[in-house]
Amino acid sequence: MVAYAKSDARGTLEYLRYAVALDPKMSKAYFAIGSIADVWCGVDDGAALCQVAIDAYQSVVALEPSRQDAWKGLAHASYLMDRIDQADINYRRALLLAPNDPESFGGLASIDMGAAYRSVYSSRIEHNVATERELIDSPFCGQIREKNLTTINEGIELAHKAREVKNKNLDLMAVLCLLHATRAQIQCGNRNGFEDDMKVSKRWNRLRAKTHPSIDQFLWNMPPGPPPPLPTRHWWDPRPAPK
Numbered sequence: 001m002v003a004y005a006k007s008d009a010r011g012t013l014e015y016l017r018y019a020v021a022l023d024p025k026m027s028k029a030y031f032a033i034g035s036i037a038d039v040w041c042g043v044d045d046g047a048a049l050c051q052v053a054i055d056a057y058q059s060v061v062a063l064e065p066s067r068q069d070a071w072k073g074l075a076h077a078s079y080l081m082d083r084i085d086q087a088d089i090n091y092r093r094a095l096l097l098a099p100n101d102p103e104s105f106g107g108l109a110s111i112d113m114g115a116a117y118r119s120v121y122s123s124r125i126e127h128n129v130a131t132e133r134e135l136i137d138s139p140f141c142g143q144i145r146e147k148n149l150t151t152i153n154e155g156i157e158l159a160h161k162a163r164e165v166k167n168k169n170l171d172l173m174a175v176l177c178l179l180h181a182t183r184a185q186i187q188c189g190n191r192n193g194f195e196d197d198m199k200v201s202k203r204w205n206r207l208r209a210k211t212h213p214s215i216d217q218f219l220w221n222m223p224p225g226p227p228p229p230l231p232t233r234h235w236w237d238p239r240p241a242p243k
Contacts, residue, residue: 009036013052020059027067030059034073041080042224053077061093068097075107076221084111105162106172106222112155113175114223116148116182124185132185133194141188152183166217170208171224177204 013036019029037053040046057074060067075090088111095104120135123144129135135144159175166172180201187193 009039012036025063027060027063030056030063031067031070031073034060034070034077038073038077038080041077047081050077050081054081066097068094068101071097072101072103072107072221075104076223079107079111079223084114087111100161100165102162102165102169103219103221105158106166106169106175106219109155109159109162109172109175109179110223112151112158113179113182116152116155117178119148120144120182120185132181132198135185136187136189136191136194141186145186145188148186149183152179152186155179156183162219162222166219168211168215169217169219170211170213171219171222173204173208173211177201177208180204 034056040049060070079087184197
């Protein structure tokens with residue numbers, strides 16, 4: 001407690017490790033280790049301490065499987081260590097224990113968004129499709145849609161459920177913006193569907209820009225918001241730039 005009061009995080013971790021060495025069933029100490037060490041998750045050179053957090057949260061859920069906060073912390077740390085499949089499993093375990101938790105909804109929506117975004121854009125690169133509009137008319141559009149549509153729709157649904165509790169959260173708005181922009185690209189042959197999704201995406205982007213960060217309803221255990229959608233023209237577009 002003295003080390004914590006002095007903001008000595010490493011010292012605090014050292015004493016907590018002494019505590020669990022003396023009492024290996026001290027779940028509160030394991031959770032404290034996780035909640036302190038996970039600050040390093042996603043930080044340069046923070047992988048070793050992030051692993052400490054993951055190990056600690058795993059010890060908590062082994063001792064107390066009903067600790068929803070530990071499952072959620074484990075999911076978030078796993079996500080930031082790029083263990084996406086494990087993060088997905090852990091967020092779903094957390095959601096079973098707290099069915100209306102916005103962070104678990106948001107975490108799963110972020111995972112869906114990231115998976116679909118990477119899949120659709122990598123497919124565009126693979127098939128040398130330069131713009132969103134060209135993808136909807138591409139002969140490859142159908143297989144890309146089949147692969148990603150369920151994931152995108154689930155992500156949109158989960159993000160809206162999270163917003164029922166945290167309607168001013170900027171990260172959730174960013175997730176919805178990118179999910180709709182990604183779905184627009186797989187509206188195969190459906191130009192009205194493309195336009196509708198792009199309008200919704202832009203609306204979320206405008207709302208996010210208008211929402212002042214000071215009123216953002218923060219979600220600690222949700223992955224940070226995604227970057228904005230990539231521009232229409234990409235570095236790999238082989239055609240000359242329009243004049």
